[in-house]
Amino acid sequence: MNCIIIDDEKTARIIIKKLSSQVENLTVVDEFSNAIQAIKYLNENEVDLVFLDFHMPDFNGLDFLKTINKPLKIILTTSDPNFAIEAFEYDSIIDYLLKPIELPRFIKAVQKVENHLSIANGNTNDITIKNxxxxxxxxxxxxxxxxxxxxxxxxxxxxxxxxxxxxxxxxxxxxx
Structure with missing residues (x-):
């Protein structure tokens, strides 16, 4: 599964890359310090997953969500828990990770994206029903x-x- 990272904080991008390297079949193909660069990239390239920081200067995660015109699977990352409810109003947001991100929670979020992609591709064999x-x-x-x-x-x-x-x-x- 190919992914990109959009976060204005270099440290956050490094952490997400490190966490991604510990997940089988997850590859970070590019990273961006602002959402506008990422939109240009996404207009020319396909990815399976976007890790999106909510708080960024000038053009934040919400602006990105309102602007992007293609279906994406997004895991929102932020240090502010107050945006969780608003985040899930967007169909493209699969999960919400609160910084600092822990590996078990990161893996769970990526598995949710894999489940969504399996459903989209018609493969429901690996899907588990939540209780x-x-x-x-x-x-x-x-x-x-x-x-x-x-x-x-x-x-x-x-x-x-x-x-x-x-x-x-x-x-x-x-x-x-």
Missing amino acids: DFYVNIDRRLIKIDLHSIYIIEAKGDYINIRTEEKNYIVHSTLKK
Whole structure:
């Protein structure tokens, strides 16, 4: 799987390259200190994955997401946890890594991209079904075990998820 890194911090690019070298079948083909250079590269080249820093001067990760006009698989990297919820509003963002990035979490994010690529290519043999999912409650992502849910109710613009341990009220509809 070929990837590029977009991060204004040289140290962050070095760390992601080092982590990538420890993952089988993941190759960093180029790196960029700003998103504009990366867009020019992506207009002429194909990659499987983009590691994208959210906070960059002049043209940040959000600007990149709004500008890029091709389907990409992106792992967002940032030192600010407050952008996780906003990040997942974009279909191209597969995962979100909080700096400093640890190898086990990095590997998990790359595996998510591999699963997405397998589905896109029609290969579903290696896909595992997750037993949990995340919901946005009060601008925080809460992990809920699927097996603990005994009822999900729609109430207007809210969903009530009842589990064995707790009730969760999510501001969303079942129509999405």
